[in-house]
Amino acid sequence: MKELSYSILSSDFSNLELDLENIFNSGVKYLHYDVMDGHFVNNISFGPHILSTINKKHNLINDVHLMITNPKDYVEQFAKAKADIITFHYEAINSDNEIIDLINYIHSFGCKCGISIKPNTPVEAIIKYLPMIDLVLVMSVEPGFGGQSFILNSYKKIGDLDTFRKNKGLNYIIEVDGGIKSDNAKAIFNSGANLLVCGSYLAKATDKKVAVSLILGE
Ligand code: DX5
Ligand code: ZN
Numbered sequence: 001m002k003e004l005s006y007s008i009l010s011s012d013f014s015n016l017e018l019d020l021e022n023i024f025n026s027g028v029k030y031l032h033y034d035v036m037d038g039h040f041v042n043n044i045s046f047g048p049h050i051l052s053t054i055n056k057k058h059n060l061i062n063d064v065h066l067m068i069t070n071p072k073d074y075v076e077q078f079a080k081a082k083a084d085i086i087t088f089h090y091e092a093i094n095s096d097n098e099i100i101d102l103i104n105y106i107h108s109f110g111c112k113c114g115i116s117i118k119p120n121t122p123v124e125a126i127i128k129y130l131p132m133i134d135l136v137l138v139m140s141v142e143p144g145f146g147g148q149s150f151i152l153n154s155y156k157k158i159g160d161l162d163t164f165r166k167n168k169g170l171n172y173i174i175e176v177d178g179g180i181k182s183d184n185a186k187a188i189f190n191s192g193a194n195l196l197v198c199g200s201y202l203a204k205a206t207d208k209k210v211a212v213s214l215i216l217g218e
Pocket of ligand 2: 007032033034065177197
């Protein structure tokens with residue numbers, strides 16, 4: 001699987017409808033919602049209302065990235081707002097039991113569950129949860145803002161996750177998020193990733209279709 005998830009964080013919110021029209025017609029299959037609470041990360045973005053209103057305009061897969069403390073408190077609201085995938089941060093949870101409970105809680109709403117790790121969090125920290133989840137989100141930038149540069153140690157993390165997936169016969173999606181452009185997408189896919197998040201690269205592209213085909217190597 002090689003797909004692209006557009007992060008609406010980089011959109012022109014003064015012209016959102018036109019912005020997203022172009023995205024919807026570009027070949028992107030996932031819409032990535034970067035939810036930020038100003039506490040887990042030093043930025044505030046948007047809540048479930050944006051998700052539910054935009055959802056009326058498309059049938060892309062709603063890929064919700066919770067960069068928030070207490071993610072369990074918001075699962076129901078995002079599930080009701082039509083999240084298809086709800087991804088929380090490993091670093092936002094304090095115990096093993098809480099993580100397992102949250103994975104089950106997200107699944108109880110019929111949503112797929114992802115775990116995200118920040119650049120300084122090793123893959124080893126989430127190994128035990130990989131058989132239980134549908135997606136791993138490797139942060140290739142420090143969470144909080146679009147427009148940053150891809151952190152190169154992400155390649156090894158992606159490769160390790162791909163090797164583990166093959167060795168254990170698992171099928172979680174490896175999603176990578178941050179600093180992805182046409183000049184590094186091929187190497188990121190080749191290291192084992194399936195789903196790449198693009199924000200600023202696509203937001204700035206004049207021809208979204210061409211930009212998407214450059215990322216997908218078509
Ligand atoms: C950062 C977000 C990313 C970001 C991607 O905290 O999780 O999804 O918006 O933006 P670019 O593609 O510009 O790095
Ligand atoms: Zn994100």
